[in-house]
Amino acid sequence: MENSQKQTILVVEDNENTSRLLETILRSAGYEVTRAPDAEEGLRVLESEAPVDLILLDLFLPGADGMQFLRLRAEMDPERQPPVIVVSATEDMDTIRPQLRELGAKLALRKPFDVQELLDGVSRHANKRGAKAAAPTAAAGSPAATAPAPKTPRAKSKGKSATKS
Numbered sequence: 001m002e003n004s005q006k007q008t009i010l011v012v013e014d015n016e017n018t019s020r021l022l023e024t025i026l027r028s029a030g031y032e033v034t035r036a037p038d039a040e041e042g043l044r045v046l047e048s049e050a051p052v053d054l055i056l057l058d059l060f061l062p063g064a065d066g067m068q069f070l071r072l073r074a075e076m077d078p079e080r081q082p083p084v085i086v087v088s089a090t091e092d093m094d095t096i097r098p099q100l101r102e103l104g105a106k107l108a109l110r111k112p113f114d115v116q117e118l119l120d121g122v123s124r125h126a127n128k129r130g131a132k133a134a135a136p137t138a139a140a141g142s143p144a145a146t147a148p149a150p151k152t153p154r155a156k157s158k159g160k161s162a163t164k165s
Contacts, residue, residue, distance in 0.1 A: 007053040007126045008032040010082070012042035012069065014061050018111070022056055022087070029119055031126075039064035043072055052082045054126040056118075057105075059088040070103035083125040087113055 036042035059066035
């Protein structure tokens with residue numbers, strides 16, 4: 001089996017034009033894309049056997065909204081909870097960001113979004129299925145694997161001595 005398996009991004013977006021735009025951007029960057037027009041369909045995809053490495057989620061959806069989607073996702077088996085990036089046109093993004101983080105969102109971008117910022121976020125937060133299988137101990141939640149060391153870059157100096165010059 002080849003280890004260069006493409007990562008799959010689930011786009012939960014009701015606006016057809018935005019959904020197609022996200023799909024085009026992601027496919028051109030080498031990702032597989034599954035689209036869902038509402039929260040209910042998105043949750044069905046998560047409950048299925050289809051692998052999902054990341055979710056791009058709009059907050060304004062017909063029926064259950066993005067916040068409800070996040071709450072329901074949080075109740076699922078941890079294996080069915082890929083990281084989420086919220087991409088929404090809400091004016092309250094700065095206000096609701098802490099709540100989104102509590103519900104598991106890794107990043108929140110406001111529409112219209114910057115394509116490079118979106119791709120950087122996808123690259124940074126998408127689960128690495130191949131990496132999990134190849135190195136289960138590193139992916140098992142060790143602090144070194146999940147977060148950078150809490151060192152300040154300025155603390156180191158280039159010289160042999162760490163004293164001020």
